[in-house]
Structure formats: structure tokens, C-alpha cells
Amino acid sequence: MSRLVDLISVCKSKNAGPGMITIDIFAPNTEVYDKIKDSDIISKEVISDSYNIEQDSIVGIYELPEVHAFKFTIKRPIFAGDIEDRDMYGSQQHLPILRHKIEE
């Protein structure tokens, strides 16, 4: 069993405005893209489970086959710049999904 991170080429975790995190996941080719798509990892259930959030905190999930990519956007539980914030740019929030296991 691998983790999603072992299959992908690049990813990006970033704020989409200070209230949301947007995560982009790029597969190296169509084959891997299809495998990820078929595994249903980029879905409401898995995202809410991995991030430990309510499904209504998921703002959007997108499949972009033309660029072998997936995107999903979720609300930040702490607004960027608030006193307890620990990631101003939102650039280190990719682990929960990337460490998710995927069947080979």
C-alpha cells in the first residue's frame, strides 16, 4: 500500500484568500491520474475524514483531466493572521491528504 504522495508529481498547498486553503495535486501522467480518480480519494468523504472537518467546510472539488490535476478548496479553521495562526501562507496543509493510503 502506498500513500498518495508516492504517486504524484507535484502538489501545492496555498491560501485562496485568507479564509480558505486550496490544494492542487498533479499526477505525472494519465495512467496515474485515472488511478487516483478511480480510487475516489479526492472526494467529500475522504477529504472531510482526512482533514477532520465537516463536509460543509469543503468549498469545492475539481477534476482537471487536461492537466492531470485535482483541486479542492476547504475553509481555514483559523483565519490567516489571527493570533493562533501557525501557517500564514497556508502552504503546509497538504499532508492530511497526501499521507492518505492508496491501493496499488
Add this chain to the structure above:
Amino acid sequence: MPHTILSPVAILGYGINKDSLKRAGEVNEIDAIGVDAGSVDAGPHYLGSGKSFVDLNNMRRDLKLLLEFREEVGAPLLVGTAGTAGSKEHVNMVEKLLREISKEQSLNFNYSKIYSDIDKDVVVEGLQSGRLDTNEGREPDVSDIERSSNIVAQIGPKPYIEALSQGADVVLGGRSVDIAPFCATPMMNDIDEGLAMHLAKLLECASKPTNIKSGVDCLVGHLYDDYFEVEPPNQEIKCTTETVAAHTLHEKADPHFIYMPSGTTDISNAEFEQVTEERVRVSGAKYSENESPTLMIEGSASNGFRTIVPAGTNDSIVIDQLDDLYSRIENAVEKNVDENSDSYTINFRTYGKNHVSLYNSENLPNTDEPPEIGIILDVVGERQEIANSVASFARTRLLHQDFDRKNMGANVALPYSPSDIEVGEVFNFSVYNLLTGIADSEIAKVTAPQPTLSTAAMEGAE
């Protein structure tokens, strides 16, 4: 003849590549130079305090290059979100730099400023009439709006068009949507808005949609009737259909739409064609007018004063009992520090125990037995003195508080003397919401173009 726009770098002050800039001028007939000078990514501090997150020396260096280049090629220069946060204070800060550079280099041209600060009354009225959308942002009340030190609206290209129409050679724009400085001249020239907005989205981060995926170099766009093309002037890098298509995901919640106050462009059916090894042709963007104009409103307000104490330990006996140690320290602060406990907050940031994640996820690595942890004792107080007093006392207990321990020297290792670091005033976003029913042209203040070098100035009679 295409309409050609140059974007020299992702953020003014990040370091323009002089050679690429030079080549851009040599191989193209440039119609406009656009540059994004700011971002909200760096947090609320800059909007709130009036400061810049780009060092002014770095900003000056890039601005000087652009003003000299502008003079050579004769195209207008449009700067969006000047001073990195785009309030009136920020725009005026860049104006000062601009005037200094112009005087030093004897550059005479006309410039306009655009202030995009929005009156608090207008935002309050929007809130009270239900036109302030809270779906993706904050839920401000009237007091949040009132306590903001700066509130701005993200303006679109229309105020830039107004400034250019009045004869400005350089426009210093306040807070704007990132695409505004890049789609103003196309829209002035009746170019399809959809193509203009899509190209502007690619240009705003300069060379990011190339194989280097970083905005440190230049990017040039050429607009035609039914398509546009992008290419970096630096011959060592290139645009590919993949890098250009992938860029549309960048920093956007939704990959299919690009927004400005008066309209929206749908790029879900965009098509990409590799025309040379370095150049990509793009078509297929579809523009539609918004039913009601919509402005993103950003406000920042003071949220206290911060003092921090960085520390660390590799003692497993300490690491295993951190929660206990922290609560003993907090109790001691309450008993011994003469400040109202409502006037400060204490946070212990424990790096090595999944502090970085905003989410309480089970997929994060196991942190049961880290060999070493970093601690930041983080105090925010109503006044700097309160933060300092609380942090100072808490630090003595971080070092010497007893608990079930074996090492009696001190509980943590401090890297610095002085150990307590005054961070200063902290801000937070008091407002971050969409306001409908008001156009950017209604709130933007465009100043009449003025020359950089007047006779009085040249004679030193300032």
C-alpha cells in the same frame, strides 16, 4: 499588430531580471507594462500598519529599472496594489519613491494615483442592508468595521483606464484585483474582455506559467482578436501548454473563473496550442457581465502587541509532561503577574508535536516520541508592556518551574540573549467579505496626472 503587455516580475521588489527586461524591449513593441506590487498572502500586518512587506530598497531598485525602461519604450506603466497592501498610506509611500527616483535620474513624466480605500460608512451600510456576503470570509459586525485602521476594496481596471485617459504615463494603483494593471490597456483598446482577463491572470505572476514555475522572470503577452500568445523573453525558459494550463489553478478557490468587479470570465473551455518551443497560444475564454458589481473588501485592525520567547528541549521527561508544565506556568502567571487576565493571551507553540497543521488530522505523522521539540512562548497583550511583563515572568517559569523532573538546571534551552523578543503590534483581518451593489468606479479616487519634475522642483524649491 498584436497588443503587447509586459509583466516583469511577480511582485515589484522581488528582483527584476535586467537581461530579460532588456531583451523584452528589443524583440517586442510593448504597449503596456503592468506589475502587481502586492499581495494579501503575507498577512494582515501590512494593510493594518501601513508598512510594506517588500523592503523599500528592493522596491526602489525594481521601480528604478521600470521607470527607465518605460522611458525607453514609451509605454505606460501600471502598478497595482502599490506598497504591497494598497491603502492610501501605501500608495503615497510609493509616490515618494517614484518622485525621488525621477529626480535622481531626471525622468519627467506624468503620473496618477488611484486610492481604493472605502469609507467605513459604506461598508457598514452594506452590512446592514445585507449586501456583505459572509460565505467565504469573516462575519464582521459594525465594531469590526469601525476599529479597522485601513479598509480597501479590490478595484478592477476601470479606474486605471480613467487615469490613462487623462494622460497619465504611470499609474500607482491602490489595492486592486491582481489582473487589473494587465487588462486595463486591452480593455481601453476594445479587445475581447475574456481574452484580456485570461491573459492578465497569466501575466500577474510573471514567469510563473513557464517551466521554472516561479515568478522571478519576465513574461510577455500578445493579444489578437480571437486568441493571445504568451512567451518569456528569457530564452533559457519557456511556456508549454502544460505550464500555461496548470497556472489557472494558482491561488484560486475555483479553477474555472476569473473575477473582476464588473464581470466574470469562464476559462473552462480554454484551448492551448504550442506554437513554438517557448510560446503558447490560448483561446476560448468567455466573458460575462456581473448582474451586480461586486467588490472584495479587506480591512485590518490592531489586535494587540506581541512578545515571543523561542526555546527548545531534547529531554524526554520534559517532552512527555509539556501539558502539565504549561498549565503550571499559566497558573503561576495568573497568581503572580499584576495584570487582568483578560488583557493578555498566552500560547505555547510546540514544534515537533504537529503544531504546523491547522487541522486535527489522524493522517499526520506520529509525534509520540519526538527526540527534540521547539517551543515558542507566545504572548499577546493589550499593550506592549503587558505582553512584555507576562512573557518575562512566564519565561522564568518555563526555565525554572518545578514538576516531576530529573534535570534541575533549567527545563529548556534558550537560543538568545535577550531571550524575550518584542514583535510589536499585531493586526488581524477585521473584514474580508464581498460587497455587492457598488462599482469600483464609485469608490476609487483617481488623482489628475501630475508631472514628476516641475520647474519649481527642478530649481530645488520644494
